[in-house]
Amino acid sequence: MGFKDFWQRHFSSSDEKIVSPGFVLRVGSVGLVLFFLTYFLFSWTMETVIHNRKEVIAPDIVGKPSSSALQTLSEMNLAMKIEGYEFNESVPIGTVLRQVPGAGSTVREGKIVRVVFSQGGESVFIPNLIGLPLRNAELLLRQRQLMLGEKSESYSLKAEKGTVLSQDPRPELSVSKNEMVHVVVSAGLPPAGIVMLPDFRQKKSDEAQQWASQYNVPLVLNEDASSLFPGGTIIDQHPLPDVVVSAGAKVTLTVSSRKGSASSEKEFRVHYEVSQSGSQRHIRVVALGKSGDREIFNGLRDPGSKIDLSVPYGGAEKVRIFVNGILVEERPVR
Structure with a gap:
């Protein structure tokens, strides 16, 4: 039977849109046979490939860091999949807590080992x-x-x-x-006979020299021409405030040697009021500019106290105020 006869028999009936049930059944049967044949061939092929892989013993990677665990699995042609993370104070962060399959299990090369890592303590x-x-x-x-x-x-x-x-x-x-x-x-104020170093920062060097003369403490003055503060202002000290000064110990002060005076330089003012509630706070004020950051205040202040600073511009563009180490305010310099 030629193609023309086949077409006329199945498609050229009185109703050209109807296909004979027998034809549909035969085509469906052939398709079903082909599907099952393909499925079994695929399954047989995969089974053959898998069983041709070498069997290995799953290594123990519990307690190992991630890099070491991954290297151990790779050397045995095994893969790793991270299943999750858990807090565990007794196990360092990044260490394997659990694995599946467990150590000693017989697996084939290419097997994925699922692991859970420690996040350490919270x-x-x-x-x-x-x-x-x-x-x-x-x-x-x-x-x-x-x-x-x-x-x-x-x-x-x-x-x-x-x-x-x-x-x-x-x-x-x-x-x-x-x-x-x-x-x-x-412990409060020191008893008589104990000399402690005051906080001289942002004060005039004359005040420090007067104190040093009173307690017979040698002073070493270092000048800083790049300071924002007017000449003669102490911008740093060593040792820091509240340190006991032993006999013969030297105190080193860094003093601004900036040219010009307060009357000849344009200044900006920094005003900050410490909250009335709570206790003493550690206040730090920093001026930021193109030449870098400059600390212009650093000290403890009581609740309700006020901080007023007059600082030469010196390229400053903005001021940041920190309270107990937290940035609470940033202002442009105007």
């Missing part, structure tokens, strides 16, 4: 305790799920008794929960 940020009464500092640590560690005392000219002067670790550091934070607390 992390928290250390708050800034400087300027807080010890009781408040301890409560704040508890709120952050941290613990108060060793407490030592030091005399202070600027902080009330019981106020935190310094801390270790430093503020804003990320640590694990229940980490110890050690503090140094003010």
Whole structure:
């Protein structure tokens, strides 16, 4: 039977749009046979390929860091898939906690080993305790799920008794929960006979020289011509304030040697009022310009106190104010 006869028999009936049921059945049967034949051929091929792969023993990668675990699996022609991460204080971050299949299982090369990694202990940020009464500092640590560690005392000219002067670790550091934070607390003013270094920053060098003469302390003056402050203003000191000055010890001051006077230079003013609530705060004021950043104030201030600074422009473009290490305000210099 030729193609023409085939066409006329199945498609050229009185109703040209109707295909004979027998033809549909035969075509469907052939298609079904071809489908199953293809499926079994594919399955047989894949089974042959898989079983031709070498069997290996899954290695133990639990407790290994990610790079070492991946290298171990690669050497055995195995693959890795990360299933997730879990907090675990006793296992370092990035270490394998679990694996599937487990160590010792017989697998074929190319097998995917699913792993879960440790994220270490849950992390928290250390708050800034400087300027807080010890009781408040301890409560704040508890709120952050941290613990108060060793407490030592030091005399202070600027902080009330019981106020935190310094801390270790430093503020804003990320640590694990229940980490110890050690503090140094003010013991109040020093007794007679103990000489402590005042905070001379942003004061005139004449004031420091008068103090040094009174207590017979040698001064070393270093000049800084790039300072924003008028000539004769102390911009840094070593040792830092509140350090006990032993007999014969030298105090080094960095003094502005900027040319010109306050009357001949254009200045901008910085005014900031410390919040009435809470306790002492650590205030830091920084001027930013094309030549870099310049610290123009750094010290503890009581609640409700005011800070007023007159600073030569000196290329300053904006001022940033930090309270307890946190940026609270940024102003353009006008």
